[in-house]
Amino acid sequence: MKSPHRTAHLIAIMATAGLLSACLGNHSSTPTSATPPPPVVNTMTVTVDSGPAAAPGAINHAYVTVRVCVPGSTTACANVDHVLLDTGSWGLRLVRSVLAAGTVTLSAETDSQGRAIEECETFGGGQTWGPVALADVTLAGEVAAKLPVQIMDDTNAGAPPPATCGANGTLLNTVAGFGANGLLGVGVFAQDCGAACVNAASPLPVYYGCTAAGACTAENLALVDQVTNPVAAFAADNNGLSINIANLVNANGDASVQGQLTFGLGTQADNALPATGLTVLGANASGDFTATYNGGSTVLPALIDSGTDAYVFNDPTIVVCSTGSFVGDYCPAVAPLNVFAVNTGVGTNNATSKVDFAVQDPNTFVASAAAFEGLAGGGGATNFVWGMPYFYGRTIYIGIDQKVSGAYTGPYYAY
Amino acid sequence: MCCKLEAMVQRFATHVLWILVFGAIALPAERAQAALGGDAASVVTDTTEMHGIAHATLLQQYEIQEITNDSGMRVREYLNRNGVVFAVTWNGPVVPDLRTLLGASFDSYVEQLSALRHPGTHRSLRLASSALVVESGGHMRAYSGRAYLPLLLPAAASPANLR
Numbered sequence: 259m260k261s262p263h264r265t266a267h268l269i270a271i272m273a274t275a276g277l278l279s280a281c282l283g284n285h286s287s288t289p290t291s292a293t294p295p296p297p298v299v300n301t302m303t304v305t306v307d308s309g310p311a312a313a314p315g316a317i318n319h320a321y322v323t324v325r326v327c328v329p330g331s332t333t334a335c336a337n338v339d340h341v342l343l344d345t346g347s348w349g350l351r352l353v354r355s356v357l358a359a360g361t362v363t364l365s366a367e368t369d370s371q372g373r374a375i376e377e378c379e380t381f382g383g384g385q386t387w388g389p390v391a392l393a394d395v396t397l398a399g400e401v402a403a404k405l406p407v408q409i410m411d412d413t414n415a416g417a418p419p420p421a422t423c424g425a426n427g428t429l430l431n432t433v434a435g436f437g438a439n440g441l442l443g444v445g446v447f448a449q450d451c452g453a454a455c456v457n458a459a460s461p462l463p464v465y466y467g468c469t470a471a472g473a474c475t476a477e478n479l480a481l482v483d484q485v486t487n488p489v490a491a492f493a494a495d496n497n498g499l500s501i502n503i504a505n506l507v508n509a510n511g512d513a514s515v516q517g518q519l520t521f522g523l524g525t526q527a528d529n530a531l532p533a534t535g536l537t538v539l540g541a542n543a544s545g546d547f548t549a550t551y552n553g554g555s556t557v558l559p560a561l562i563d564s565g566t567d568a569y570v571f572n573d574p575t576i577v578v579c580s581t582g583s584f585v586g587d588y589c590p591a592v593a594p595l596n597v598f599a600v601n602t603g604v605g606t607n608n609a610t611s612k613v614d615f616a617v618q619d620p621n622t623f624v625a626s627a628a629a630f631e632g633l634a635g636g637g638g639a640t641n642f643v644w645g646m647p648y649f650y651g652r653t654i655y656i657g658i659d660q661k662v663s664g665a666y667t668g669p670y671y672a673y
Numbered sequence: 674m675c676c677k678l679e680a681m682v683q684r685f686a687t688h689v690l691w692i693l694v695f696g697a698i699a700l701p702a703e704r705a706q707a708a709l710g711g712d713a714a715s716v717v718t719d720t721t722e723m724h725g726i727a728h729a730t731l732l733q734q735y736e737i738q739e740i741t742n743d744s745g746m747r748v749r750e751y752l753n754r755n756g757v758v759f760a761v762t763w764n765g766p767v768v769p770d771l772r773t774l775l776g777a778s779f780d781s782y783v784e785q786l787s788a789l790r791h792p793g794t795h796r797s798l799r800l801a802s803s804a805l806v807v808e809s810g811g812h813m814r815a816y817s818g819r820a821y822l823p824l825l826l827p828a829a830a831s832p833a834n835l836r
Contacts, residue, residue, distance in 0.1 A: 427786050572799065586799070586800065640810050
């Protein structure tokens with residue numbers, strides 16, 4: 259058990275030190291030592307701030323820096339800052355122009371007919387479009403080698419999106435569109451589309467095969483070729499992660515706040531699950547547990563989503579902001595407005611937990627700030643989203659689908 | 674009376690076309706037909722685009738056409754007594770083509786979307802004006818939402834019933 263684990267640790271550490279090239283093809287040449295090797299570095303900093311320099315103004319966006327290399331290379335690499343940390347999606351997406359600025363060129367994967375594989379993914383009111391490519395992705399000391407990622411094609415270097423991509427609103431391929439240089443989807447699943455895109459009689463409009471002339475046709479794609487959550491692809495510490503963000507100081511907004519992203523659950527000395535007091539909410543095949551809002555009887559699919567900038571739910575009794583910078587968010591007539599929701603896990607991890615939270619009037623927020631705890635957005639009547647405000651002052655645990663962590667098996671969310 | 678007859682004829686035509694679709698005979702995608710705000714024929718267009726099959730449920734004040742396909746997509750289109758689609762709802766692994774499903778209301782939706790804070794549109798959202806409500810929620814593998822025209826809602830069709 260222990261020996262291959264140590265080997266993986268050493269390789270990962272050497273990879274971060276840039277010493278990997280001689281070792282990669284020959285694991286048996288790993289040097290031996292009288293003292294045990296230090297554990298692989300499995301933590302990295304998370305920062306909530308106003309976003310990439312090219313497009314500031316983000317609110318409640320948690321960012322990390324991701325190292326991306328052309329597969330097998332230790333020099334054709336870029337450290338991409340301000341990648342949005344997203345527990346509500348699966349897989350890494352990077353803006354093409356940002357990669358190009360870092361002089362990293364990733365080639366589109368091709369299907370059995372030699373066509374470029376491209377993808378259309380929906381995020382709320384927008385969609386990302388661009389090719390699927392392989393990259394070696396390093397987060398802290400963890401490496402996901404030859405990981406399928408999506409290139410958000412802001413420079414239109416690949417095939418143009420089919421008519422249906424962007425049809426649910428707008429294309430969000432640019433740094434300004436997403437408020438980030440990329441998106442790091444580290445939620446409860448390994449692949450973004452999953453089984454629904456593997457064997458559909460009519461392929462879903464997610465993955466496409468695109469000819470050199472730019473004609474794209476929806477097609478099925480095997481799981482291993484789909485855009486993949488890098489955490490699930492790590493050699494170790496791949497059963498989940500935790501995110502710990504500091505409490506905010508000011509009710510009307512902080513300029514920035516820091517936190518820590520830790521990979522693995524109970525795999526190292528620094529990532530044990532709490533022995534007591536942990537609420538584990540099992541998720542269904544869609545990645546949702548359930549919630550009821552403010553004593554209501556409607557059972558809503560719910561998730562804990564760092565990529566959503568607010569608590570999002572539907573409450574027709576709360577005034578929606580109609581002017582100012584927060585159109586579409588809630589502007590309660592009397593703030594703070596104290597409300598609650600009751601979460602219940604699905605399956606064997608079926609804990610129930612009542613969570614109180616407060617909705618503030620966002621028009622009282624300091625304009626230069628980037629982190630607001632009381633931001634709530636008007637949502638539809640079919641979902642409940644514990645967005646980024648819920649992360650402040652907490653540790654949130656994400657258990658990946660089918661992976662075991664202590665007494666629990668993913669998919670689950672825990673706090 | 675004339676309008677009612679028209680609606681009946683349209684509905685008959687609709688049923689015939691469903692059979693064609695059910696029989697997997699490909700129909701040309703007629704994008705010109707709108708769904709929301711459109712007539713029963715637009716349901717056929719949507720059924721074709723989704724490669725789906727449709728079922729009708731007749732209620733006192735309105736009718737529900739439900740389209741499902743083997744990819745797990747479900748779209749319901751609500752028609753009032755004049756045969757006008759006043760609401761659409763969806764649920765499934767992808768968001769349906771809203772340009773088709775919202776029809777003439779799509780531009781209004783996009784306009785409301787552009788009024789939202791940027792960057793902030795990459796989340797579940799609700800856009801509401803006196804003439805159009807669009808709710809689009811969910812995430813990869815599980816999207817759901819609805820759009821309706823409040824001015825055309827029959828008295829018996831509370832938004833809570835539009836699921």
